[in-house]
Structure formats: structure tokens, C-alpha cells
Amino acid sequence: MALSRHPLFLLALQPCVSRLELGTAQQLFRVGSPPRYIHFVEEGAVRLVRHSRQGEEVVLQDARPGELLAEASLDTSRCHCDAVASRPSVVLRATTADFQRLLADDPDFARSWMALLAAQLRTARARVERLSLRSADERIRHLLRSEGQGSRCELEITGALKDLARSLGLTHESLHRALARMQRDRVIARKGLWLSLAKEKDLRA
Amino acid sequence: MALSRHPLFLLALQPCVSRLELGTAQQLFRVGSPPRYIHFVEEGAVRLVRHSRQGEEVVLQDARPGELLAEASLDTSRCHCDAVASRPSVVLRATTADFQRLLADDPDFARSWMALLAAQLRTARARVERLSLRSADERIRHLLRSEGQGSRCELEITGALKDLARSLGLTHESLHRALARMQRDRVIARKGLWLSLAKEKDLRA
DNA sequence: CGTCGCATTGATATCGCTCAAATCCGGTGG
DNA sequence: CCACCGGATTTGAGCGATATCAATGCGACG
Numbered sequence: 072m073a074l075s076r077h078p079l080f081l082l083a084l085q086p087c088v089s090r091l092e093l094g095t096a097q098q099l100f101r102v103g104s105p106p107r108y109i110h111f112v113e114e115g116a117v118r119l120v121r122h123s124r125q126g127e128e129v130v131l132q133d134a135r136p137g138e139l140l141a142e143a144s145l146d147t148s149r150c151h152c153d154a155v156a157s158r159p160s161v162v163l164r165a166t167t168a169d170f171q172r173l174l175a176d177d178p179d180f181a182r183s184w185m186a187l188l189a190a191q192l193r194t195a196r197a198r199v200e201r202l203s204l205r206s207a208d209e210r211i212r213h214l215l216r217s218e219g220q221g222s223r224c225e226l227e228i229t230g231a232l233k234d235l236a237r238s239l240g241l242t243h244e245s246l247h248r249a250l251a252r253m254q255r256d257r258v259i260a261r262k263g264l265w266l267s268l269a270k271e272k273d274l275r276a
Numbered sequence: 277m278a279l280s281r282h283p284l285f286l287l288a289l290q291p292c293v294s295r296l297e298l299g300t301a302q303q304l305f306r307v308g309s310p311p312r313y314i315h316f317v318e319e320g321a322v323r324l325v326r327h328s329r330q331g332e333e334v335v336l337q338d339a340r341p342g343e344l345l346a347e348a349s350l351d352t353s354r355c356h357c358d359a360v361a362s363r364p365s366v367v368l369r370a371t372t373a374d375f376q377r378l379l380a381d382d383p384d385f386a387r388s389w390m391a392l393l394a395a396q397l398r399t400a401r402a403r404v405e406r407l408s409l410r411s412a413d414e415r416i417r418h419l420l421r422s423e424g425q426g427s428r429c430e431l432e433i434t435g436a437l438k439d440l441a442r443s444l445g446l447t448h449e450s451l452h453r454a455l456a457r458m459q460r461d462r463v464i465a466r467k468g469l470w471l472s473l474a475k476e477k478d479l480r481a
Numbered sequence: 482c483g484t485c486g487c488a489t490t491g492a493t494a495t496c497g498c499t500c501a502a503a504t505c506c507g508g509t510g511g
Numbered sequence: 512c513c514a515c516c517g518g519a520t521t522t523g524a525g526c527g528a529t530a531t532c533a534a535t536g537c538g539a540c541g
Binding site for chain 1: 349380391396401404
């Protein structure tokens with residue numbers, strides 16, 4: 072959920088935030104370090120990654136401008152993932168102490184924070200729901216229906232197709248083939264970076 | 277996250293809750309209805325389900341005793357899924373109005389609520405991470421590592437194997453075969469309803 | 482005792498993954 | 512301006528893991 076929809080945060084945090092510039096591949100924090108800051112991505116992209124011993128790498132989040140990082144870790148003692156800028160980026164940050172103080176002192180701030188956590192929870196659960204679908208086609212339709220705008224569920228692809236594929240639990244090859252197939256079968260339309268359902272759907276399902 | 281770890285909730289809510297008994301397959305609320313209550317499962321199991329037009333059914337949550345229902349929907353105007361008891365169950369509920377009042381008036385209550393939302397968010401994201409793994413084996417190992425207790429990551433299977441399979445994004449047949457294979461290869465141990473890693477693992481990964 | 486749902490196991494089909502290669506595109510430097 | 516380069520996209524071929532379909536056994540419950 073974009074922080075920009077919650078301007079209260081930026082306003083209230085204003086006095087506490089510092090600005091930080093990151094180069095590509097630069098680390099923001101590491102697994103096991105205590106969470107000292109709440110981060111807000113202003114430009115670029117920061118990726119939350121977890122590694123298993125076998126070298127497999129799972130991307131937990133690819134935070135784009137307007138998103139928060141690791142907001143669920145405010146009350147934990149250790150970060151559970153690495154944060155790395157995937158391109159030159161700018162982040163704002165406030166110390167967790169300042170943040171906790173604001174939560175305690177400013178009821179409006181706390182209310183917004185709860186709404187944001189709830190919204191994040193809804194989108195995370197939507198993602199679980201999406202990944203529970205078995206076929207690539209269904210996942211794509213689900214993505215459009217749950218994140219697309221308007222009656223055609225239009226959605227702009229930000230970043231690379233590879234990244235979209237990963238967030239759908241697919242390889243980029245599979246995603247590409249599924250998109251091509253669905254376009255051929257007139258299930259979806261694709262113009263440049265915009266995807267949409269070919270036929271209008273009502274949004275209840 | 278079990279509410280029982282947050283006794284504050286039950287205490288503070290005590291004056292507002294009513295008790296409700298549900299038979300198998302009885303509906304608690306439906307898609308599109310305004311959320312009037314916060315629900316807490318005391319006994320049994322309540323399932324949150326979404327249906328697509330094609331009749332596919334996705335289980336969003338299978339709430340067991342100690343869990344809350346639809347906590348992310350406090351500030352939405354419509355429920356986005358159906359809630360159905362999957363066996364005879366008992367739920368406690370408080371009206372959203374009472375709940376909102378408590379959030380506004382009781383800072384400790386609000387603090388606990390934020391901690392609970394954050395915990396839910398972490399578990400939802402862990403589930404996303406798990407579903408992003410490609411093989412059944414990896415998902416099982418991930419489940420044990422992230423939800424198992426102790427150095428062997430022991431975990432009790434609650435409910436049916438079918439339900440566990442669904443939560444892992446597998447069919448029950450595949451799950452069964454994967455468990456048998458891993459048991460044969462001494463990767464996991466299985467005694468009745470308890471699963472564990474056969475060899476100790478450090479928990480960092 | 483019959484039925485129903487779940488667990489277990491087998492046979493086969495299918496979809497997405499892997500490996501491989503060609504093309505496209507933006508950026509960079511000569 | 513053009514040649515070159517690296518990364519992303521697109522397409523192909525074959526394989527493997529999981530889904531699907533099917534059958535049997537088992538335990539709970541009426």
C-alpha cells in the first residue's frame with residue numbers, strides 16, 4: 072500500500088526522518104540485525120530477500136516508491152531478511168524509537184498505522200490466495216482482478232517481466248507463454264506495459 | 277497468531293462479547309455483507325472461502341481455536357469472503373463499534389492490536405514465501421523451519437492432511453508422497469500427528 | 482452393518498521448469 | 512553515426528514434478 076495514500080505519516084514523521092541514498096546492490100540492513108529504523112522508499116526499488124543454505128533465494132518484497140519496508144518488524148528484535156537496493160534508490164527513515172513514541176502519543180497516527188497494517192495484511196493474503204491457484208492463467212486473471220483498475224481491470228507492469236513472474240511464482244518464460252496464449256485467446260489485452268481483461272468482468276468474484 | 281497469547285484482548289473485550297454456536301457448514305457471514313463483528317474462534321474451525329465464477333474455491337484461512345477472523349476487515353465496508361464453520365464450532369464476537377471504541381480509548385489495547393496485526397502480517401508473508409518455493413519438499417521443510425518448535429522443528433498436524441496440503445498449495449496425494457519420500461530419505465521423521473526434521477538444523481536459515 | 486470421508490497407493494497426463502538460442506533494445510564509447 | 516555490449520524478451524524442445532483419475536483400505540459414526 073502506497074504511503075502516499077496516508078499523508079499523515081509523512082507529515083507526522085517529518086521532523087524525525089533522515090534521507091539516505093543507495094547505490095545498486097547496496098545493503099540497507101541484514102538478517103539478524105536489530106531493526107533500528109522504519110524505512111520508506113522514495114525512489115528506486117529495495118528488495119527484501121531471504122537465503123536458504125542451499126543458495127536458493129526468495130524475494131519477499133520488492134518495495135517500490137511509496138512503500139514501507141519491514142513494517143511488520145517494528146516489534147521484533149531481529150530482522151529476518153536482507154534488504155538490498157536493486158537499483159539506485161532513495162529512502163527516508165525514522166528510528167523505531169521515534170516511531171513508537173509517535174504511535175503512543177498521536178492517536179490519529181496510530182489509527183493510520185493500524186489501517187496500513189490491515190491493508191498490508193489484506194494484500195499479503197491476496198497474494199497467498201493467488202499463489203494457491205494452480206495454473207499460470209488463473210494467477211494472471213487473479214492478479215488483474217485484485218489489482219487492476221476499472222471495469223477492464225487494467226494494470227501497468229512496473230519493472231521487468233521477470234519480477235512480475237517471480238511475484239506470481241512463475242518463471243519468466245512460463246509467464247510470457249501464458250500471456251501470449253491468453254492474448255491469442257482474447258482473454259486479456261496487452262498494450263505495451265498495460266495489461267487488461269479483454270472482456271469486462273464484474274468485480275465481485 | 278493465537279489470541280490466547282494476547283489475554284489483554286479477552287479481558288478488555290469481556291464485557292462486549294457474545295457467544296455463538298455454529299453447526300457444520302453453517303455460515304457466519306457472507307461476501308458483500310458489512311462487517312458488523314470481530315470474531316474469535318473458541319472451539320472448532322471456521323473457514324474463510326472465496327469462490328470464483330467457475331466454481332473454483334480458495335480457502336483463505338482455516339481459523340482454529342485461538343484465532344481471529346477477518347481482522348484485516350475492521351476498516352472495510354464489505355466482507356470479501358464467506359465464513360463457514362467446517363465443524364461444530366463456538367465463536368465469540370464483539371461488534372466492530374465496541375472494538376473501535378476500545379482501540380480509541382485503551383492505549384494498551386491498541387498496542388496489543390498493532391502487535392497482533394504485525395504478527396499476522398509476518399505469518400502471511402511467511403506463507404507467501406513458502407508458496408514461492410517450487411518443490412513440495414522445500415515447502416515442507418520451510419513449514420517445519422518457520423512453524424516448528426525446538427531444535428528439531430517439531431510440528432503437530434492439526435486437522436486433516438488434506439487441509440495441510442491445501443495450505444501448502446499441493447494436492448493431498450502429492451503431499452503424502454512427498455512426506456513418504458522424505459521419511460524414507462531420513463529428511464524428516466513422522467510419529468503420528470507429529471512431524472519433525474530428522475537432523476537438527478540451526479534456525480537461522 | 483453400511484456409509485462416508487480420509488489416507489494411501491498406482492497409472493497416466495499435463496503444465497511449468499530447464500536448458501538453449503535468436504532477437505530486441507537501450508546505453509556506451511569510438 | 513555506428514558498432515558493440517549486456518540485459519531483457521521471445522521462442523523452441525524435452526523433461527520432470529505435480530495434478531488428475533482411479534482403486535483400495537481404514538476408521539468414525541449413525
